[in-house]
Amino acid sequence: MTTIMSRKVLHAEQAAAGVRLANSKVKVLQIGEGNFLRGFVDWMLHECRKQGLYDGAVAVTQPRPGGKPKIDALAEQDGLYTLVIRGLERGERVERTEVIQVFGQAFDPYSNWNAFLSLAESPDLEVVVSNTTEAGLVYRPEALVEGQPIQSYPGKLTQLLYRRFTYFSGDPGRGLVCLPCELLERNGDELRDCVLRYSGDWGYPEAFKQWVREHNRFLNSLVDRIVTGYPDAAQADAWFSEWGYSDPMLTTAEPYHFWAIEAEPELERLLPLRAAGLNVHWVEDLKPYQLRKVRILNGAHTLMTPLGLLHGIPQVREAMEHPALGRLVRDTVEKEIIPSLPIAAEELASYAEAVYERFLNPYIFHRLADIAMNSLSKFKVRLLPSLLHYADGGQSLPQGLLQGLAGLLRYYKIERVDEGFKGYTLAGESYMVRDDASQLDAIAAVWSEAKSGSWPLEQTVARLLGLGDIWGRDLAAGQPKLAAQLAEIIDEMEA
Numbered sequence: 001m002t003t004i005m006s007r008k009v010l011h012a013e014q015a016a017a018g019v020r021l022a023n024s025k026v027k028v029l030q031i032g033e034g035n036f037l038r039g040f041v042d043w044m045l046h047e048c049r050k051q052g053l054y055d056g057a058v059a060v061t062q063p064r065p066g067g068k069p070k071i072d073a074l075a076e077q078d079g080l081y082t083l084v085i086r087g088l089e090r091g092e093r094v095e096r097t098e099v100i101q102v103f104g105q106a107f108d109p110y111s112n113w114n115a116f117l118s119l120a121e122s123p124d125l126e127v128v129v130s131n132t133t134e135a136g137l138v139y140r141p142e143a144l145v146e147g148q149p150i151q152s153y154p155g156k157l158t159q160l161l162y163r164r165f166t167y168f169s170g171d172p173g174r175g176l177v178c179l180p181c182e183l184l185e186r187n188g189d190e191l192r193d194c195v196l197r198y199s200g201d202w203g204y205p206e207a208f209k210q211w212v213r214e215h216n217r218f219l220n221s222l223v224d225r226i227v228t229g230y231p232d233a234a235q236a237d238a239w240f241s242e243w244g245y246s247d248p249m250l251t252t253a254e255p256y257h258f259w260a261i262e263a264e265p266e267l268e269r270l271l272p273l274r275a276a277g278l279n280v281h282w283v284e285d286l287k288p289y290q291l292r293k294v295r296i297l298n299g300a301h302t303l304m305t306p307l308g309l310l311h312g313i314p315q316v317r318e319a320m321e322h323p324a325l326g327r328l329v330r331d332t333v334e335k336e337i338i339p340s341l342p343i344a345a346e347e348l349a350s351y352a353e354a355v356y357e358r359f360l361n362p363y364i365f366h367r368l369a370d371i372a373m374n375s376l377s378k379f380k381v382r383l384l385p386s387l388l389h390y391a392d393g394g395q396s397l398p399q400g401l402l403q404g405l406a407g408l409l410r411y412y413k414i415e416r417v418d419e420g421f422k423g424y425t426l427a428g429e430s431y432m433v434r435d436d437a438s439q440l441d442a443i444a445a446v447w448s449e450a451k452s453g454s455w456p457l458e459q460t461v462a463r464l465l466g467l468g469d470i471w472g473r474d475l476a477a478g479q480p481k482l483a484a485q486l487a488e489i490i491d492e493m494e495a
């Protein structure tokens with residue numbers, strides 16, 4: 001039987017770092033056990049620690065009950081896991097394997113709610129990082145029950161801050177720096193607003209709200225790195241036999257990394273990220289970085305994913321290499337998305353070139369099926385604004401973006417089955433769609449009605465465009481030809 005990753009498998013130098021970690025105080029609370037944080041923030045802190053620039057440890061917890069198996073696995077592995085960074089760097093192939101040693105604690109906040117809250121009483125705690133996806137950084141009203149864990153991430157943070165406020169009697173010097181990494185515009189502002197809403201709901205005093213506002217920081221930031229998670233089984237097995245241990249928490253990532261944080265560089269005293277040579281930027285205005293990345297990189301992913309999956313293309317690189325789909329992605333980015341952005345076109349064009357190169361990274365396998373999760377909310381934030389730029393400007397809607405929307409509607413041609421929501425590729429292969437259940441219900445109901453009423457496709461599309469809860473508005477309003485245009489594209493796809 002293969003040995004599983006733990007302190008026992010470390011070689012002498014790594015083991016020495018492990019001893020240093022055991023003596024480190026927890027300075028960071030991490031809400032999120034997912035691949036991204038482990039391939040990005042934790043790797044960065046590991047780099048800082050390796051260079052002797054940082055002596056803090058991280059306490060990691062999961063934001064929802066479903067994350068428990070990974071937290072348990074991390075705890076069983078003494079908080080250790082392997083990260084493999086693979087790709088091209090200045091044209092050269094690189095493959096670096098690191099055992100990331102930053103987790104001083106890994107615990108389930110649902111069965112250890114007190115352990116979670118007692119972190120608030122630590123004078124060493126300075127920073128809270130999170131990544132709970134766009135679905136996790138939301139305000140969802142919840143009753144406060146003494147001794148019971150709060151479900152939502154912002155609600156948990158509110159409780160933690162309130163305990164800190166009362167424990168340190170509102171000491172202004174005990175505020176925390178919160179660094180949400182969720183891909184939401186102005187994620188820090190959003191988190192602060194959620195905390196203040198919960199504080200209102202739970203009747204916390206004005207003095208607490210003032211302390212939250214004035215003595216805690218909620219930083220807006222934008223992260224960028226393609227973290228591809230656990231590799232395919234053959235690759236994992238090959239590495240495990242080379243290393244002599246297996247690691248269920250193994251994750252993989254590209255070499256490229258970028259983090260823009262809207263704050264003053266003096267915060268390096270808490271997080272010496274630039275000092276460690278990392279591609280981190282303390283910036284005054286995050287907006288251009290946000291727009292550039294979400295609309296171009298994530299927009300391109302969101303465009304290629306349903307179309308790629310419908311055509312049986314499994315991963316990003318193959319989508320980019322596909323003569324028709326690759327061309328569509330590049331044309332849409334260059335002729336439709338870039339002109340819709342209020343940033344110098346040459347700068348965006350060179351960013352786009354760099355993105356294509358990252359997509360074509362021959363050493364990583366970025367599954368479209370992974371990117372497909374929650375495609376509705378991704379489309380709304382990442383691709384739809386580009387389309388609305390034309391629609392709201394009274395211009396005709398460009399072909400590439402229309403293809404993207406048509407692809408999404410066709411990918412979400414679903415029916416409810418016991419296991420969830422099922423769709424079929426153009427070749428008739430079945431797949432399951434993972435997204436917000438109530439939105440999927442609404443979509444499946446339209447397709448089901450359309451089937452029993454033998455509606456023409458244009459009528460079905462019009463009904464789907466009218467699902468304002470999904471898109472944020474009725475997409476057909478003011479666009480009398482849109483349903484027909486999309487129906488024609490879907491018909492052509494299926495021909």
Ligand SMILES: NC(=O)c1ccc[n+]([C@@H]2O[C@H](COP(=O)([O-])OP(=O)(O)OC[C@H]3O[C@@H](n4cnc5c(N)ncnc54)[C@H](O)[C@@H]3O)[C@@H](O)[C@H]2O)c1
Pocket residue numbers: 031032033034035036037062063064066067131132133134135136137153181182183223224225226227228229
């Ligand atoms: N993987 C990447 O390349 C990458 C790069 C940049 C940004 N991101 C962002 O990171 C997010 C997570 O990606 P990942 O690769 O770590 O995925 P993952 O599936 O490994 O982790 C998802 C994390 O979000 C939590 N989560 C999921 N749904 C939630 C919900 N409804 N409420 C609260 N928490 C929830 C999970 O518990 C887990 O901690 C993505 O949504 C994306 O916005 C990912």
Ligand SMILES: O=P(O)(O)OC[C@@H](O)[C@@H](O)[C@H](O)[C@H](O)CO
Pocket residue numbers: 183223224225226227297298301302370371373
């Ligand atoms: O991580 P998601 O699922 O929100 O989005 C899928 C990809 O677009 C995303 O992970 C990018 O690879 C990433 O944002 C690059 O920094």
